Amino acid sequence: MTRIRLLVAYVGTHYSGWQIQEKPAPPPTVQGFLEMALARISGLPLRAYASGRTDAGVHAHGQVVHCDVPEAKAGIDWRHSLNALLPDDIRIIQADRACPGFHARKSALHKTYSYQFWQESGFVPPHMAPYVWACGPLDSASMQSALHHLVGRHDFAGLRNSGTDVESSVRTVLHAELRPQPPCAGYPAHAPLLRLTITADGFLKQMVRNVAGLLVACGRGKMAPETIPGLLEKRNRQAFPSVTAPPQGLTLERVAYGDPEPFCQASA
Amino acid sequence: MTRIRLLVAYVGTHYSGWQIQEKPAPPPTVQGFLEMALARISGLPLRAYASGRTDAGVHAHGQVVHCDVPEAKAGIDWRHSLNALLPDDIRIIQADRACPGFHARKSALHKTYSYQFWQESGFVPPHMAPYVWACGPLDSASMQSALHHLVGRHDFAGLRNSGTDVESSVRTVLHAELRPQPPCAGYPAHAPLLRLTITADGFLKQMVRNVAGLLVACGRGKMAPETIPGLLEKRNRQAFPSVTAPPQGLTLERVAYGDPEPFCQASA
Numbered sequence: 322m323t324r325i326r327l328l329v330a331y332v333g334t335h336y337s338g339w340q341i342q343e344k345p346a347p348p349p350t351v352q353g354f355l356e357m358a359l360a361r362i363s364g365l366p367l368r369a370y371a372s373g374r375t376d377a378g379v380h381a382h383g384q385v386v387h388c389d390v391p392e393a394k395a396g397i398d399w400r401h402s403l404n405a406l407l408p409d410d411i412r413i414i415q416a417d418r419a420c421p422g423f424h425a426r427k428s429a430l431h432k433t434y435s436y437q438f439w440q441e442s443g444f445v446p447p448h449m450a451p452y453v454w455a456c457g458p459l460d461s462a463s464m465q466s467a468l469h470h471l472v473g474r475h476d477f478a479g480l481r482n483s484g485t486d487v488e489s490s491v492r493t494v495l496h497a498e499l500r501p502q503p504p505c506a507g508y509p510a511h512a513p514l515l516r517l518t519i520t521a522d523g524f525l526k527q528m529v530r531n532v533a534g535l536l537v538a539c540g541r542g543k544m545a546p547e548t549i550p551g552l553l554e555k556r557n558r559q560a561f562p563s564v565t566a567p568p569q570g571l572t573l574e575r576v577a578y579g580d581p582e583p584f585c586q587a588s589a
Numbered sequence: 590m591t592r593i594r595l596l597v598a599y600v601g602t603h604y605s606g607w608q609i610q611e612k613p614a615p616p617p618t619v620q621g622f623l624e625m626a627l628a629r630i631s632g633l634p635l636r637a638y639a640s641g642r643t644d645a646g647v648h649a650h651g652q653v654v655h656c657d658v659p660e661a662k663a664g665i666d667w668r669h670s671l672n673a674l675l676p677d678d679i680r681i682i683q684a685d686r687a688c689p690g691f692h693a694r695k696s697a698l699h700k701t702y703s704y705q706f707w708q709e710s711g712f713v714p715p716h717m718a719p720y721v722w723a724c725g726p727l728d729s730a731s732m733q734s735a736l737h738h739l740v741g742r743h744d745f746a747g748l749r750n751s752g753t754d755v756e757s758s759v760r761t762v763l764h765a766e767l768r769p770q771p772p773c774a775g776y777p778a779h780a781p782l783l784r785l786t787i788t789a790d791g792f793l794k795q796m797v798r799n800v801a802g803l804l805v806a807c808g809r810g811k812m813a814p815e816t817i818p819g820l821l822e823k824r825n826r827q828a829f830p831s832v833t834a835p836p837q838g839l840t841l842e843r844v845a846y847g848d849p850e851p852f853c854q855a856s857a
Contacts, residue, residue, distance in 0.1 A: 400712070
């Protein structure tokens with residue numbers, strides 16, 4: 322078998338997340354469609370391994386996946402072949418042979434997510450609605466202060482949702498920024514979009530959505546940013562009065578694997 | 590009756606254009622859904638008049654519509670009421686009483702459309718696919734030259750498709766520009782998106798899509814920009830070797846109505 326690596330983009334709106342669910346009537350998942358296409362091309366039940374799961378309704382611009390394919394099929398144009406079989410809202414951006422030992426999850430150095438806040442509650446333009454949380458006006462200065470308390474190495478147990486078997490909850494947020502952004506080509510510059518980008522060496526379950534909820538609580542004046550360090554110390558999700566932000570604002574932007582990035586040139 | 594004015598955004602993907610089609614099984618249209626909602630709110634068969642038709646698959650960020658509603662209903666929150674009844678991909682951005690004599694089409698001073706070219710043919714990210722023409726690599730300098738020949742007052746009969754009863758084909762293109770643009774928040778800056786914006790005192794049938802097709806023919810090196818003035822003089826669609834660009838790249842951005850813009854403050 323030869324390991325290939327895929328860079329995958331998807332609109333998560335119509336999927337129950339990345340991961341296949343073993344149920345009598347399995348809901349549509351990105352992994353499910355991808356493995357169906359891999360099986361059709363190879364004639365084998367191939368498994369696709371992602372850099373990490375994404376929740377139902379969460380999008381990806383740059384999910385990374387690896388898969389072991391038969392030698393005889395290693396040289397085909399996987400991008401073209403898979404795109405021909407996948408639904409329109411799942412696209413293979415790039416396909417390469419992986420470097421020896423490459424693993425989509427274990428080899429990852431860090432990941433970047435974005436979360437988009439729409440600062441009106443009454444109205445979201447139809448082009449934007451699938452990609453934002455419409456949470457009303459926000460005090461972005463307060464959100465910036467909150468964000469400063471999260472950058473660096475911390476125990477994020479209080480921003481992790483239950484239902485995971487990962488042991489350590491210590492992660493390092495390498496970079497985080499929040500800024501206003503015109504939402505798409507053509508929208509007026511005053512469009513009320515705030516965009517969080519956050520890079521860390523790893524994320525706990527629903528951590529970015531919990532960070533987004535925390536920022537909104539601060540932006541609405543319901544939490545004081547300076548309380549965050551004390552709350553983090555409690556290592557308890559219940560200590561935080563803020564909610565888990567809805568999934569549609571969240572996008573997995575990219576996964577970094579060290580030099581050369583993002584895809585090493587396999588010699589084979 | 591009192592005249593109201595609506596600013597309407599829609600994703601055109603799932604609609605057979607703006608205009609209602611009187612057929613035994615009418616296809617979904619934006620006007621059809623809007624008039625259905627207006628009728629449910631008012632109890633009357635109200636007619637909605639747009640600044641102009643948009644073709645099947647064409648989008649709008651700022652379509653303008655007027656409608657005469659019963660006095661007794663004039664004061665309700667039309668934005669909220671209509672949005673509650675409309676499909677998610679049609680949204681009322683703003684609703685106001687119109688100034689006396691206002692007419693969505695006749696009062697318009699000028700309109701602006703955008704057209705988005707995606708400079709790869711093999712792959713379009715799923716978030717962008719509904720909004721671009723994937724037409725492969727383009728020489729944007731040649732397209733710029735072509736565009737210069739279209740700005741100003743010209744007879745655009747050669748860039749109008751048949752099936753219209755409009756008499757004069759002379760229009761003034763007030764402004765046109767083409768520039769590279771990151772397609773959406775989060776996409777890499779090198780994303781191969783070129784975006785045309787064009788403003789004119791009026792547009793002929795499928796004129797912007799014919800302009801887009803002309804630009805692409807020049808951008809692919811299949812037409813020389815300097816031939817455009819001579820071709821325009823022939824006043825004949827058949828004189829142009831270029832195609833009508835597909836609808837999904839096109840968006841009606843805004844309609845201008847003079848000062849105060851875009852909505853005058855009705856005293857009533």
